[in-house]
Amino acid sequence: MTVRMEKGKWYYQFMIKGQRYHGVCHGATDKKSAEKIETAIKFKSMQQQNGLIPKEEKNVSLNRLKDLYVSYAKNNKKSYKHDNYSLNIILNYFGTNAVVQKITPKRIEDFKQYLKTERNLKNSSINRYLEILSKMFNLGIDNEIIRTNPLQKTAKLREDNHKIRFLTxxxxxxxxxxxxxxxxxxxxxxxxxxxxxxxxxxxxxxxxxxxxxxxxxxxxxxxxxxxxxxxxxxxxxxxxxxxxxxxxxxxxxxxxxxxxxxxxxxxxxxxxxxxxxxxxxxxxxxxxxxxxxxxxxxxxxxxxxxxxxxxxxxxxxxxxxxxxxxxxxxxxxxxxxxxxxxxxxxxxxxxxxxx
Structure with a gap:
C-alpha cells in the first residue's frame, strides 16, 4: 500500500491482479487516516474484481449525473434553483448524452477557457461551475456508477476577493x-x-x-x-x-x-x-x-x-x-x-x- 501527500491532498495507489488503482483519499487529514481510506478502497476494489459488488457502468451519460445532482441539490441547497442555469451551460457545452468517462482533465481545461473567453466570466464564477461539475462526478462515484472525477486533477482559478464594488x-x-x-x-x-x-x-x-x-x-x-x-x-x-x-x-x-x-x-x-x-x-x-x-x-x-x-x-x-x-x-x-x-x-x- 502506498499513500502520498501532494499539494495538500493525500493520494492512494495500489495494484490488484495487475490492475492499477489511484486517486484522492477524500477526508484524509494525515497519513494514518489516508491509509485507512486506502484500505477501504482496496477492499472494495477486490470485491468488485471478484464480482461481489457491481463494477463501474459503461457509457454513463452526463445527463444521468445531472439528475443525481438535481436530486441532491433540492434536498441540500437553498439556491438549487439558481443551479439550473449553470447545469444548462454545462450540458450544452459537453452534450447531454456525453459519456462521462470520456470527459478528461483536458476537456475540463477547455471548458474553463470557454467560460472565460466566450462567456466572459470572472474566475470566481468559473469556479462555481467547476464546483457543480465536480459534485456531479462525486455523486456518480458515491452511487457506484463511475470511479473517477477528472476535476480532482484540475486546479481552480485564483479568485480576487478584495475588489468590493459599491455605489457612490x-x-x-x-x-x-x-x-x-x-x-x-x-x-x-x-x-x-x-x-x-x-x-x-x-x-x-x-x-x-x-x-x-x-x-x-x-x-x-x-x-x-x-x-x-x-x-x-x-x-x-x-x-x-x-x-x-x-x-x-x-x-x-x-x-x-x-x-x-x-x-x-x-x-x-x-x-x-x-x-x-x-x-x-x-x-x-x-x-x-x-x-x-x-x-x-x-x-x-x-x-x-x-x-x-x-x-x-x-x-x-x-x-x-x-x-x-x-x-x-x-x-x-x-x-x-x-x-x-x-x-x-x-x-x-x-x-x-x-x-
Missing amino acids: VDEEQRLFKAIEYEHEVTDRHTRKKKIVKPYVFLKPIVITALQTGMRRGEILNLKWSNIDFDYGFIELLDTKSGKARKVPISEVLREVFDSIDKVSEYVFINPKTNKPYLDLKKSFHKVMELANIQNFRFHDLRHTVATRLVEKGIDLIVVQELLGHSNITTTQRYAHPVPERKQQAINILNNYSKK
Whole structure:
C-alpha cells in the first residue's frame, strides 16, 4: 500500500491482479487516516474484481449525473434553483448524452477557457461551475456508477476577493434617475399615445436593498407576514445561511411599504403575472446602462450597505448579524481603515498615557 501527500491532498495507489488503482483519499487529514481510506478502497476494489459488488457502468451519460445532482441539490441547497442555469451551460457545452468517462482533465481545461473567453466570466464564477461539475462526478462515484472525477486533477482559478464594488453617492443619484426614465408608446388597442416608466417598479425593490442589505432572493420572496410593523422589523426565515434573522425597518423603508398595495401575500408582485418577480437581471442591467454605471450587479447593493455601515464605524459583529453572514471573515472584507481612523486609534492610546 502506498499513500502520498501532494499539494495538500493525500493520494492512494495500489495494484490488484495487475490492475492499477489511484486517486484522492477524500477526508484524509494525515497519513494514518489516508491509509485507512486506502484500505477501504482496496477492499472494495477486490470485491468488485471478484464480482461481489457491481463494477463501474459503461457509457454513463452526463445527463444521468445531472439528475443525481438535481436530486441532491433540492434536498441540500437553498439556491438549487439558481443551479439550473449553470447545469444548462454545462450540458450544452459537453452534450447531454456525453459519456462521462470520456470527459478528461483536458476537456475540463477547455471548458474553463470557454467560460472565460466566450462567456466572459470572472474566475470566481468559473469556479462555481467547476464546483457543480465536480459534485456531479462525486455523486456518480458515491452511487457506484463511475470511479473517477477528472476535476480532482484540475486546479481552480485564483479568485480576487478584495475588489468590493459599491455605489457612490453620485452613482446612487444617477441610478434612481434612470429608474424614473420615461418614454412615449402607442397603445396597441386604442392607438393612443401614453407615457410609461418601464423600470419604475425597481424603485421600491432597490430602496429595500439599500435600507436592509437583504439578498435579492430574500427581497423577491418577502411576504407581508414577514414584516412586523408594530415592532418595526422584518423577520427572515428562509435564508442562505439557514439561520433566521431580524432586520429593523427604517423610516424610509416604512414609507415604501406603506405606499405598496397589499394585493398579494408577497410584497413585490409582477403585475403581468400577479406573482413574485423571478429575476431582475435584464431590467437592472438596462437601468445600469441608462445611469452609465459600470460593472455593477444587484448583489453589489448588498456590498454597498456593508461598506457604508463599516465606513461609519458600525461594529463588524452588528454588520455580520444584520446581513446574515455565516462567517465574520466575509464581513471583514468591507473593513478598510482610513488614515483618519488610524490616527484616532493612536490618539486614544496617547490619551491613556497622559493619565
